[in-house]
Amino acid sequence: xxxxxxxxxxxxxxxxxxxxxxxxxxxxxxxxxxxxxxxxxxxxxxxxxxxxxxxxxxxxxxxxxxxxxxxxxxxxxxxxxxxxxxxxxxxxxxxxxxxxxxxxxxxxxxxxxxxxxxxxxxxxxxxxxxxxxxxxxxxxxxxxxxxxxxxxxxxxxxxxxxxxxxxxxxxxxxxxxxxxxxxxxxxxxxxxxxxxxxxxxxxxxxxxxxxxxxxxxxxxxxxxxxxxxxxxxxxxxxxxxxxxxxxxxxxxxxxxxxxxxxxxxxxxxxxxxxxxxxxxxxxxxxxxxxxxxxxxxxxxxxxxxxxxxxxxxxxxxxxxxxxxxxxxxxxxxxxxxxxxx
Numbered sequence: 001x002x003x004x005x006x007x008x009x010x011x012x013x014x015x016x017x018x019x020x021x022x023x024x025x026x027x028x029x030x031x032x033x034x035x036x037x038x039x040x041x042x043x044x045x046x047x048x049x050x051x052x053x054x055x056x057x058x059x060x061x062x063x064x065x066x067x068x069x070x071x072x073x074x075x076x077x078x079x080x081x082x083x084x085x086x087x088x089x090x091x092x093x094x095x096x097x098x099x100x101x102x103x104x105x106x107x108x109x110x111x112x113x114x115x116x117x118x119x120x121x122x123x124x125x126x127x128x129x130x131x132x133x134x135x136x137x138x139x140x141x142x143x144x145x146x147x148x149x150x151x152x153x154x155x156x157x158x159x160x161x162x163x164x165x166x167x168x169x170x171x172x173x174x175x176x177x178x179x180x181x182x183x184x185x186x187x188x189x190x191x192x193x194x195x196x197x198x199x200x201x202x203x204x205x206x207x208x209x210x211x212x213x214x215x216x217x218x219x220x221x222x223x224x225x226x227x228x229x230x231x232x233x234x235x236x237x238x239x240x241x242x243x244x245x246x247x248x249x250x251x252x253x254x255x256x257x258x259x260x261x262x263x264x265x266x267x268x269x270x271x272x273x274x275x276x277x278x279x280x281x282x283x284x285x286x287x288x289x290x291x292x293x294x295x296x297x298x299x300x301x302x303x304x305x306x307x308x309x310x311x312x313x314x315x316x317x318x319x320x321x322x323x324x325x326x327x328x329x330x331x332x333x334x335x336x337x338x339x340x341x
Contacts, residue, residue: 026167029159033168034175036154045179048133048149052083052184057104059085060130062093064117066166067110067173074108074177080198081185090117094124103129108177110134112153112169114141122146133180135173151176206334211300212293214333215314215323216240222247223321226257230268230283231276233260245326246311249284254320256313258284263310290315293322300325301335 052059059078063071071087078085088097088107094117101107107130111118114136122132123146134147137155144150153176159167192208199205215221222236222244233247249258260280268275268283290313291300304312310327 022161026159029156029168030171033154033156033172036156037152037172037176040152040154041179044149044151048151048180049183049187051106051131051133051149052180053187055083055104055106055131057102057106059083060088060101060105060107060125061085061110062088062090062107062118062121063110064090066170067112070170070173070177071108071110073174074110074181077178077181078184080195081181082188082190082194082198083181083184090121093121098124098128101125101128101130105130107132108135108180109143109147110136110173110177111141111143112137112166112173114138114143116143118143119146135176137169151180207296207298209297209333210293211291211295211297211314211325212322214297214329215293215325216242216244216329217323220244221321221324223250224280225249226251226281228280229276230260230265230278230280233280233284234265234276237262244311244324245328246324248313248321248324249280250321253318256288256290256315256319256321258286259288259311259313260284261309261311288313290319291325292316297325297330297333297335301330304330 059075061071061075061078062068068089075085075087086100088101093101107122107125109118109122109132111134114134119142122134122143125132126146132147133149133151134144135151135153136144137153138144139150139152153169153172156168156172157163158165158169195208199208220240220242222233222240224233224236224247226249228249233249237244237247246259246261248256249260251257258281260283264283264285289303289307289309291303293314293316295314300312300314304310304325304327312325313321314323314325316322
């Protein structure tokens with residue numbers, strides 16, 4: 001029994017080490033491929049970036065097989081970082097989809113061998129007037145003859161144990177595509193606000209929202225003057241089309257001077273009689289917490305969490321009330337009180 005158990009333990013250890021060894025070898029090979037692409041970066045890369053910056057149309061990304069899949073990711077990265085881009089399948093292009101390409105477009109073509117259907121497609125794209133950038137491991141290939149700029153991805157052996165499945169080559173293509181897209185993004189000086197406009201959904205988009213994009217304004221932001229009564233303030237809250245949890249108090253110039261929340265009303269109604277006729281100034285919370293219209297929504301949420309409040313006024317120039325953010329608005333947008341960034 002002991003010997004049998006020992007044999008099982010020994011036989012398991014061997015395969016485990018082999019599995020780890022293969023995983024490490026793949027990562028090492030792909031890291032080496034990216035490093036080789038890095039070492040070859042030069043004038044062709046600069047020219048390619050300048051071509052993309054000068055593009056008056058869109059960027060067309062094309063490739064076949066695994067290179068085409070990498071191209072789809074590069075196209076998505078370009079589009080999401082301020083460079084309009086679309087994908088074109090080489091075979092479908094030869095059967096009608098060529099009609100979506102405009103002469104002002106710049107083409108990024110991906111092919112390790114520089115052969116395949118791209119050899120038929122690229123001359124037609126050139127005749128349309130497109131400039132062509134080629135990412136390849138064969139700078140002297142037939143496809144390279146039709147490219148304006150050739151970016152060499154290196155010739156590191158594939159990480160596949162048979163040396164066949166695209167792996168190292170696609171890793172370097174992907175990294176080089178990212179280098180192009182993100183360098184162009186930097187050269188265009190894409191701001192956080194622009195980037196947010198391309199990512200309105202999900203956690204990424206939420207983290208870049210500004211207060212003015214989510215706040216309640218107009219009739220949805222109940223407000224009263226300093227000469228109002230508590231009853232008038234309460235009525236303003238009830239009349240808001242979207243039920244709010246607070247009413248803002250502003251001076252004659254519209255500057256925020258106080259706030260009265262539903263919680264304030266609940267506590268006051270328990271302790272006082274004929275409360276509705278009393279001046280709102282006597283019971284409002286003076287100098288309430290607030291954020292500017294340009295503050296990030298995450299900043300507003302952090303203030304609300306830190307001070308345990310469910311509503312926060314949003315102010316513009318000279319502290320004038322612009323709107324109100326209610327915790328319900330944040331929840332509706334997918335924020336959580338547990339969000340920290």
